[in-house]
Amino acid sequence: MTQAAFDGYATAYDSWFMENNQLFESELKLYKKVLGDVRDKRILSVGCGSGLFESMLTDAQIEGIEPSRDMGEIAQKRGVEMIQFGTIEQVELEEAAYDVIYFNGSSSYIEDLTAPYEKCRRALKPNGRLILLDVPKESGFGFMYLLAKQVGTFDHDDLRDVLPQLPYPLELCVHGIWHSTEEKIDVLKAIGFEQFEFYQTLLNHPMYANEQVEEVIEGYKQGGYVAIIAHK
Numbered sequence: 001m002t003q004a005a006f007d008g009y010a011t012a013y014d015s016w017f018m019e020n021n022q023l024f025e026s027e028l029k030l031y032k033k034v035l036g037d038v039r040d041k042r043i044l045s046v047g048c049g050s051g052l053f054e055s056m057l058t059d060a061q062i063e064g065i066e067p068s069r070d071m072g073e074i075a076q077k078r079g080v081e082m083i084q085f086g087t088i089e090q091v092e093l094e095e096a097a098y099d100v101i102y103f104n105g106s107s108s109y110i111e112d113l114t115a116p117y118e119k120c121r122r123a124l125k126p127n128g129r130l131i132l133l134d135v136p137k138e139s140g141f142g143f144m145y146l147l148a149k150q151v152g153t154f155d156h157d158d159l160r161d162v163l164p165q166l167p168y169p170l171e172l173c174v175h176g177i178w179h180s181t182e183e184k185i186d187v188l189k190a191i192g193f194e195q196f197e198f199y200q201t202l203l204n205h206p207m208y209a210n211e212q213v214e215e216v217i218e219g220y221k222q223g224g225y226v227a228i229i230a231h232k
């Protein structure tokens with residue numbers, strides 16, 4: 001993805017979550033669940049965007065990297081300590097420095113995940129955790145975004161009456177490269193991770209995802225938003 005792909009979309013991105021507030025709360029529950037106790041931990045958010053999720057944590061100091069200056073400057077204002085405006089591929093990370101490194105939705109904009117995840121593994125302390133939260137390619141959301149990307153619109157006969165009221169901004173779908181959860185597990189195993197935990201939310205069809213705040217359950221085969229925790 002080019003450095004500027006999210007530039008100009010910070011407001012659209014945040015507004016979408018604000019308008020889909022039940023969906024946001026479901027994702028936030030998953031985010032908080034997998035981060036766990038954040039006090040006194042050194043934590044890095046890769047592709048922190050506008051720092052919307054980070055701003056919901058009251059007791060954490062989160063470091064961030066973000067290629068979009070637009071998004072990253074908002075994250076800074078929200079308290080994220082930006083270590084670099086750039087991509088994970090460009091940044092140099094200190095070795096064995098972090099308790100947690102996470103990608104919240106950012107893996108879905110990175111084609112080759114191996115080198116970025118490997119870099120993060122080296123930057124984790126022993127017993128550190130790499131956490132990947134995403135829309136899985138195989139989920140209802142994944143199918144919907146891929147179809148919209150292919151046809152270049154949400155306004156398509158095949159999508160009529162089956163879409164959420166406010167679908168994700170099309171401009172951001174167009175840049176997405178969704179990966180399946182198992183594809184990411186394979187990458188993680190290939191670079192040496194052996195121990196995993198999985199949690200998921202957004203179990204309802206996308207069309208109904210904003211009707212209620214959903215629970216977080218274990219596993220990865222049902223959810224529209226899935227977290228992989230890989231233990232170093």
Ligand SMILES: C[S@@+](CC[C@H](N)C(=O)[O-])C[C@H]1O[C@@H](n2cnc3c(N)ncnc32)[C@H](O)[C@@H]1O
Pocket residue numbers: 001006046047048049050051052053065066067068071086087088089103104105106107109110
């Ligand atoms: C879906 S947004 C998620 C933003 C934020 N983490 C959140 O949850 O609100 C994906 C983010 O990944 C960033 N991104 C895309 N490619 C990246 C890369 N190669 N390295 C780091 N971040 C990247 C984008 O600029 C964007 O802010």
